[in-house]
Amino acid sequence: MDQPSQSQTSLLSPNRSSSYNRSCIQCNRRKVRCDRNDPCGRCVKCGEPCVFPGPKRAPRKLRRPPISEVVARLRQLEEVERLRSGSPASDHGLPSSVSSCSDVFRTDNHEGKLIVKEGKSRYVGDEASAVLGDKVRELQDICSDSSSEGDFDELDASVLRFVGFLGIDRTPDVLQRSHLYPSRIQELWHVYQINVAPLIAILHKPSVDEMLCQESENINPDPAREALLLSVCHAAIVSMSPKQCIEVLGEDSETQIQKYRLATDQALARANFIKSQDIHVLQAAVLFLLCLRRKGNTRLVWAASAVVVRVAQGQGLHRDGQHLGLSYFDTEIRRRLWWHICILDMLCSGDQGTDSQIQPGMFDTRLPSNVDCDVLYPSLTEMPLEKVGCTDITLCIVQCEIIASLYWPNKFTGANLSRNNQENLVKSLAYRLENQYLKHLDLEIPVQWMYATIARLTLSKSWLLAHCKTSTMGEDGPAMSQETDDKAFNMAIEVVKFAHLLHTNESTSQWAWLSKSYKQWHAIAFILSELCTRLITPETNHAWEVVTEVYRQWEDDDTQTSLMLRKPISRLMEHAALSRAAKMPFNQLAGSSPSIGAPLGEPASNSEILSPGMYGLPLSGMEWLCEPLL
Secondary structure, three states: OOOOOHHHHHHHOOOOOOEOOOOOHHHHHHOOOOOOEOOOHHHHHHOOOOOOOOOOOOOOOOOOOOHHHHHHHHHHHHHHHHHHHOOOOOHHHOOHHHOOOOOEEEEOOOOOEEEEEOOEEEEEOHHHHHHHOOOOOHHHHHHHHHHHHOOOOHHHHOOOHHHOOOOOOOOOOOOOHHHHOHHHHHHHHHHHHHHOOOOOOOOOHHHHHHHHHHOOOOOOOOHHHHHHHHHHHHHHHHHOOHHHHHHHHOOOHHHHHHHHHHHHHHHHHHOOOOOOOOHHHHHHHHHHHHHHHHHOOHHHHHHHHHHHHHHHHHOOOOOOOOOOOOOHHHHHHHHHHHHHHHHHHHHHHHHHOOOOOOOOOOOOOOOOOOOOHHHOOOOOOOOOOOOOOOOOOHHHHHHHHHHHHHOOOOOOOOOOOOHHHHHHHHHHHHHHHHHHOHHHOOOOOHHHHHHHHHHHHHHHHHHHHHHHHHHOOOOOOOOOOHHHHHHHHHHHHHHHHHHHHHHHOHHHHHHHHHHOOOOOHHHHHHHHHHHOOOOOOHHHHHHHHHHHHHHHHHHHOOOOOOHHHHHHHHHHHHHHHHHHHHHOOHHHHOOOOOOOOOOOOOOOOHHHHOOHHHHOOOOOOOHHHHHHHO
């Protein structure tokens, strides 16, 4: 026979004495004090049945006002503001930037766009809107993509706990201590120095060597060092090819990446990243996020990077160590870390099509000195002279010079500058970087060739963005000549080719892992938008072949960068294919189709399409760097 429930027992035996932690239902409804006896005194006095709630906690009631009340208040405030300014009322009393109409594009003074569709809104910054906004209105698809971006898998839901989004991590360690044996860490540290350190110069390698020696006999390192070592291991595994991962670790790369990804996240949570004042923990987090862009969810990386900026400000990295009286060594290490945070912020913002969080005026940290980390040590009493030529920090310096000169001061793509002024801005920076750094690079050395190629791609991108913005100006803007349009079209094709070369060049294959996370979507979008309007010529046929080949590789690659723009680019591919099919004579269309997978026109092999020999530019000297900018 079933046992009576707790409430039934109280009714059957009203004289039974017991105590509860919560008030009975009647007292709770009346909002009076309950003595919590069974039955309670007030219910006995009123002659009513005394029933106590179950053991579960009562649901909390939200004290916030309903949405309708908030909207009503917003309308009242905007009406007051409208009366003060004397401006006409907007539709429905709401600002035009948040209108609920479907498929609405709103452009502010900075050329950014807010896309509103079916109650969803998505802001797109200057760079994305300059390339896509006025060519083909595919930015409308971004709102429909926002839901899919939020559908994280189980692995995403358990990662990034260290930033405090999902609470304290109570999951068991995903790695056994055997994975942290000195021999395993030494192997991965060796891989890190070859594959990662030349591109991400955050760590002081001699200090990490010393740390590994100190931890060789310590099974349980302190949380800060454990987080840093696991971040190094994660970065090394991300940089390895599947074949190399099996040779070094005896397991496939995807399994190892997931293990060390979660282990690093857990280690950062144990190190209490949010409250940590240890620079090693911050170094681990920045390195982790930079590498997570390659194999992780970039939406989460973008959100976590904002927390990293705040933690860095809490540790004072936004203030130059020289002004704070720090040693030469600490000053340089902090500079390197801060400017890599700036790079992370720029990359994450580009992935999501938003403006960067870091802006000029919020920091005074100087650029790092162009010296190798091997000449830096804690007891340094005098700063070494900067090297003329390549060091392990040269790539970071060049990237940050471009960010500081073209993105921060005047919002390059959003500033009201003429096309000539924008071109001159890029040219002057290109000449300065060439004279100060790039002309001293030896292009016969693979890593230095890669530095020069990355600099060229970044400068060409800035020039192309200037062209996109000025070419989409209204009637008041200057008209673009056909020669200028052709120049930008050819440059975009060249950018795509060089980007592909970074991914496939055998001499730089150990660094391709990072370059694959740099999708040149802006150049692809510009080429596709031009193919929608240009006639069928050998040049446009070649451009279509280049774009379709790179697009196939994007589809095959599992990198999640620029997810927001995947659907708009796909729509542009369809538009360009249909446009080319409509322009193609019928006899040329026989046996072919306008699908993305099959380029229209005479087919060519991949090696012919993207061969370095077809660039028409000398790779033995630095002239090719600025040639398109002259």
